[in-house]
Amino acid sequence: MLDVKDLTLKYGQSQILNGINLTAQKGQITAVMGTNGVGKTSLLKAIAGRHPFASGTISLDNVPLEKHTAVNAARAGIAYVPQGREVFPMMTVTENLETGFACLDGGGHSIPDHIYDLFPVLRDMSGRRGGDLSGGQQQQLAIARALITKPSVLLLDEPTEGIQPNIIKHIGEVIETLRDQGEIAIVLVEQFFDFAFDLGDRFVTMSRGSVTLDALSADVERQQLLDLVSV
Ligand SMILES: Nc1ncnc2c1ncn2[C@@H]1O[C@H](COP(=O)(O)OP(=O)(O)OP(=O)(O)O)[C@@H](O)[C@H]1O
Numbered sequence: 215m216l217d218v219k220d221l222t223l224k225y226g227q228s229q230i231l232n233g234i235n236l237t238a239q240k241g242q243i244t245a246v247m248g249t250n251g252v253g254k255t256s257l258l259k260a261i262a263g264r265h266p267f268a269s270g271t272i273s274l275d276n277v278p279l280e281k282h283t284a285v286n287a288a289r290a291g292i293a294y295v296p297q298g299r300e301v302f303p304m305m306t307v308t309e310n311l312e313t314g315f316a317c318l319d320g321g322g323h324s325i326p327d328h329i330y331d332l333f334p335v336l337r338d339m340s341g342r343r344g345g346d347l348s349g350g351q352q353q354q355l356a357i358a359r360a361l362i363t364k365p366s367v368l369l370l371d372e373p374t375e376g377i378q379p380n381i382i383k384h385i386g387e388v389i390e391t392l393r394d395q396g397e398i399a400i401v402l403v404e405q406f407f408d409f410a411f412d413l414g415d416r417f418v419t420m421s422r423g424s425v426t427l428d429a430l431s432a433d434v435e436r437q438q439l440l441d442l443v444s445v
Pocket of ligand 1: 405
């Protein structure tokens with residue numbers, strides 16, 4: 215379980231996160247929602263060790279993570295699929311996937327079949343350069359690369375952004391499959407309301423760096439949620 219407590223984050227003098235509390239359970243999709251600029255990406259970056267936080271704690275299975283760098287977060291089991299995907303454009307699909315081995319112990323790793331079962335297009339395009347893939351294919355590659363690290367927490371930042379509807383549907387099905395396997399706590403930051411609403415088991419809404427609602431899907435009405443995340 216991921217447990218974020220009283221997290222604050224600053225860019226210079228500007229305080230962006232004002233004491234965020236968030237938990238994400240394995241086998242659940244925790245959807246973090248809110249309008250542009252409320253701090254969703256900053257929250258994910260802090261959890262992923264991509265930006266230092268000013269105060270608070272991030273724990274995995276009740277163990278607070280020390281020295282919270284990106285490498286340490288990845289080694290601890292936190293995988294981050296950033297907005298914009300960050301696929302290496304000059305590397306092949308296979309090489310992009312292999313970068314995920316860097317945070318696993320030992321050598322001699324190979325790409326597991328289940329990765330290609332989730333994303334068959336990556337097998338077909340294994341020799342193509344990352345930069346030559348469509349946006350949807352790059353998103354699949356970025357999620358697959360994150361899964362290579364065998365995470366216990368998967369952070370997804372706007373996975374539907376700029377992607378055609380049939381691939382969005384497929385990505386939604388993959389996220390559900392991962393949830394149903396029960397091994398990963400999934401944190402989904404998403405502005406496509408219906409995508410997040412359909413997938414979320416728990417909803418956390420944010421406004422100006424603070425949590426405004428934290429509720430299980432059974433306890434929240436669609437309109438209530440829509441009102442909270444609309445401008
Ligand atoms: N590197 C940075 N330096 C300074 N300010 C930043 C930086 N990154 C983000 N911000 C500011 O922090 C605030 C929160 O940004 P953040 O990207 O976390 O929000 P968001 O909810 O993810 O928005 P979006 O949906 O547009 O990505 C915004 O006001 C943004 O301008």
